[in-house]
Amino acid sequence: MARIPESELIFNADGSIYHLNLLPEQISDTIITVGDQDRVAKVSQHFDSLEVQVAKREFVTHTGYYKGKRISVVSTGIGTDNIDIVFNELDALVNIDFVSRESVAPEDHISLKIVRIGTSGALQQDVPLGSHLATEYAVGLDTLMQFYPLVETGYETEIAVQLQLALGIGFLPYCVKGSDLLREQIAFDMVHGHTFTCPGFYGPQGRQLRLQPKVQDLIQKLSAFQYENVQFTNFEMETAGIYSLGRLLGHEVLSLNAIVANRISNTFADNAEQVIDDLIIKVLDRI
Ligand code: R1P
Ligand code: URA
Incomplete structure (x- = not known):
């Protein structure tokens, strides 16, 4: 596997990933995305316990337990340009080794379960x-x-x-x-x-x-x-x-x-x- 250079995979001083500001252990493999950062707390208010609260720009993440299940909620802000950032960084958190800067082997690939909860306009009367x-x-x-x-x-x-x-x-x-x-x-x-x-x-x-x-x-x-x-x-x-x-x-x-x-x-x-x-x-x- 090729080593990914510092300019492509960027870490903050604390080792967290550039925009989401997260470390690999801070997210679950079950993720809810929302557009509005204020909606993150509207989801996590239902958690039994809250383990992680991280924020940078429009990207707010809460990780905690709901009825015993570990779930992360991440805000994306608006638009597919933001989705590019959020998805590449969430994937990097589970499928790139932050020490070696290499992708994990195919047999170690982690598939996340990601559900968007968003608002939308209808195009059909019914x-x-x-x-x-x-x-x-x-x-x-x-x-x-x-x-x-x-x-x-x-x-x-x-x-x-x-x-x-x-x-x-x-x-x-x-x-x-x-x-x-x-x-x-x-x-x-x-x-x-x-x-x-x-x-x-x-x-x-x-x-x-x-x-x-x-x-x-x-x-x-x-x-x-x-x-x-x-x-x-x-x-x-x-x-x-x-x-x-x-x-x-x-x-x-x-x-x-x-x-x-x-x-x-x-x-x-x-x-x-x-x-x-x-x-x-x-x-x-x-x-
Ligand atoms: C526009 O008002 C925003 O609302 C919808 C659109 O996709 C866009 O992000 O979703 P959210 O409510 O999740 O932000
Ligand atoms: N979000 C959109 O993008 N459009 C709407 O009409 C409502 C919510």
């Missing part, structure tokens, strides 16, 4: 505000996978190609499926859906404040898009990055969405916090 939605396929409209050799199935590539045509955009999106196993284990009673991951909250999600859109009728096009029996239910800003880096790095990943907005009925949930809290409890009990 996805109710306040529902909990589990993503099967995610399409990334961001550029993260321009920089990694993601291997897509023929089916995934076809979705991406057809979507590019439907939107008339000058780049090929990427499409990737999450873990069937985790979806069946944790999301068996949730709304089943497919998710667009957008590189912004406003223009890239068809919101118009003072700027004119470049892609005309984006919401209508995303809502109407269908490939075979895959119709997209919602959008947010991390899932496709999570699913593709999970596949590339060998981790089990699932994205769960608390639906707080419906962009077809133009409504926003007045109980968004409660919807997220209910999702947190479900995940803690099932993960």
